[in-house]
Amino acid sequence: MATQPIPQQESLEQQLVQLVCERLLETQPGFDAESNLYDSGLDSMAIMHLLILIEEEFGVALPESELTRQNFSTVRSVAGLIRARTAPSAKG
Numbered sequence: 001m002a003t004q005p006i007p008q009q010e011s012l013e014q015q016l017v018q019l020v021c022e023r024l025l026e027t028q029p030g031f032d033a034e035s036n037l038y039d040s041g042l043d044s045m046a047i048m049h050l051l052i053l054i055e056e057e058f059g060v061a062l063p064e065s066e067l068t069r070q071n072f073s074t075v076r077s078v079a080g081l082i083r084a085r086t087a088p089s090a091k092g
Helices: 009-024 044-058 075-086
Strands: none
Touching: 009 044, 009 075, 044 075
């Protein structure tokens, strides 16, 4: 589990882009937080791998109810999920 606090949204997006590019998908030049993850090759196995990476890097486990196509459409939407799960109201 991560021991560091979750970074701010923009930094979190940059970290997730780096994770996706280096450890998850073979992305095209110009891949960024708004790029479509499904168009870049995200499939069910890659989603499972991404969930593991998120838990390892940020200490956040996303609930099954959040695993929707819309929530995993871009790095920005995934970052939003992570931020929502770490907000003070989500911890109670």
